[in-house]
Amino acid sequence: MTSNTTTTTFQVQGMTCGHCERAVTQAVQQVDPQAQVRIDRASGKVDVDSTAPREAIAAAIAEEGYTVAA
Numbered sequence: 001m002t003s004n005t006t007t008t009t010f011q012v013q014g015m016t017c018g019h020c021e022r023a024v025t026q027a028v029q030q031v032d033p034q035a036q037v038r039i040d041r042a043s044g045k046v047d048v049d050s051t052a053p054r055e056a057i058a059a060a061i062a063e064e065g066y067t068v069a070a
């Protein structure tokens, strides 16, 4: 982690199984290969430790086909 890594929480809808978790994780890591992603599928909460801007991460998750609610 670098000094300007921040943790951002996203509320993501549509994750139903482990495959979805991997798809979301990989989408985030295409934006930032160093990103750390923690997913609580039951609540749809996705925590991302990354240097990438929030909008870039949200766009990548949305492109993967999931709805980013917040």
Ligand SMILES: [Cu+2]
Pocket (backbone or CB within 6 Å): 015, 016, 017, 018, 019, 020, 021
């Ligand atoms: Cu799935």
